[in-house]
Amino acid sequence: xxxxxxxxxxxxxxxxLAGLTLTLAAxxxxxxxxxxxxxxxxxxxxxxxxxLIAATLMVAGIDYRTYFDGAQFxxxxxxxxxxxxxxxxxxxxxxxxxxxxxxxxxxLTGSAASALSAVAIAWALGASERTMLSLAPKSVTxxxxxxxxxxxxxxxxxxxxxxxxxxxxxxxxxxxVLNLVRVTDWRARGFGMGVAAHGIGTARALQVNEVAGxxxxxxxxxxxxxxxxxxxxxxxxxxx
Amino acid sequence: xxxxxxxxxxxxxxxxxxxxxxxxxxxxPVIGMVLLFVGLLVRGGVPEPLQETxxxxxxxxxxxxxxxGVGVMAHLNRLEAEALPIAAALLGSTxxxxxxxxxxxxxxxxxxxxxxxxxxxxAS
Numbered sequence: 001x002x003x004x005x006x007x008x009x010x011x012x013x014x015x016x017l018a019g020l021t022l023t024l025a026a027x028x029x030x031x032x033x034x035x036x037x038x039x040x041x042x043x044x045x046x047x048x049x050x051x052l053i054a055a056t057l058m059v060a061g062i063d064y065r066t067y068f069d070g071a072q073f074x075x076x077x078x079x080x081x082x083x084x085x086x087x088x089x090x091x092x093x094x095x096x097x098x099x100x101x102x103x104x105x106x107x108l109t110g111s112a113a114s115a116l117s118a119v120a121i122a123w124a125l126g127a128s129e130r131t132m133l134s135l136a137p138k139s140v141t142x143x144x145x146x147x148x149x150x151x152x153x154x155x156x157x158x159x160x161x162x163x164x165x166x167x168x169x170x171x172x173x174x175x176x177v178l179n180l181v182r183v184t185d186w187r188a189r190g191f192g193m194g195v196a197a198h199g200i201g202t203a204r205a206l207q208v209n210e211v212a213g214x215x216x217x218x219x220x221x222x223x224x225x226x227x228x229x230x231x232x233x234x235x236x237x238x239x240x
Numbered sequence: 241x242x243x244x245x246x247x248x249x250x251x252x253x254x255x256x257x258x259x260x261x262x263x264x265x266x267x268x269p270v271i272g273m274v275l276l277f278v279g280l281l282v283r284g285g286v287p288e289p290l291q292e293t294x295x296x297x298x299x300x301x302x303x304x305x306x307x308x309g310v311g312v313m314a315h316l317n318r319l320e321a322e323a324l325p326i327a328a329a330l331l332g333s334t335x336x337x338x339x340x341x342x343x344x345x346x347x348x349x350x351x352x353x354x355x356x357x358x359x360x361x362x363a364s
Binding site for chain 1: 245248249251254255266267268269270272273274275276277279281282283286290291293294295297298299300301302303304305306307308309310311313314315318320322324325326328329330331332333334335336337338339340341342343344345346348349
């Protein structure tokens, strides 16, 4: 390595610039592949971006923490983006008010079913307790899920990974499973995606239909509330 | 754009402060969302710049999950050791969650004459 190159390397690995640029470039590459091959849900842009970045970091020998120092600026925007969900929600408020009871029952059923089925399946197949506890809050948006995970004794960073994988699964197979159970109402389709698969499900629903997107945003927000309150209580009932 | 970003951050900040002061188990941004929603109700409409900025951020919502997703690197050992239970739990519970929530909601809400529906092609 020439001294110049070494200096540049030191600069790049210390500044947030590289991690930030890599994140945006990889996501755009993911979007390009997604658009280029007919917007197939299985070619989820998040998944492509994550794989590209992880591969780049491993080849370059950079650890996750160093990368995240730069990428945290993107990560930070999750907060304002969550706040911004109030806008599509407001635009659909009349519809929301009309179906309040259905929303509430569906929310509680879906929220409990997502968490309990995840833990039950993992338990039946012999997962460790740490893994099960990290799985429980995986349906809600990552800042909430990580907080709950910590509270009940899971590993917050592992939960963040489960959260992303859940979103990718819903974005990839959501259409299929919703058609399978013959739900045609955009409100219900969107709400299911939001409750079970937070922001990535919501992003997918927004791509498809504005009504579905608004209900997905609502589902994501409400399940965030419900999970943050109920899961610690359920944990105390089952595990202690 | 600048004003809207300030508004979104202020709502988030107010949400974080509320959560901490009242010891709520709910994350700050979610309370911020509720605050902005109430604000829009009171005002009775979405200002054009807010509509634009919110739309812009939400169009690229999935980008914001990428940095946390790369965290998969740090857990490769555990993921490998428990691959089957993890994969089955994620796949099963996610499909159950999406389907059950949507199904319960569609059964319980009688569809109004103006409800838009979608099936097949590119439905989410």
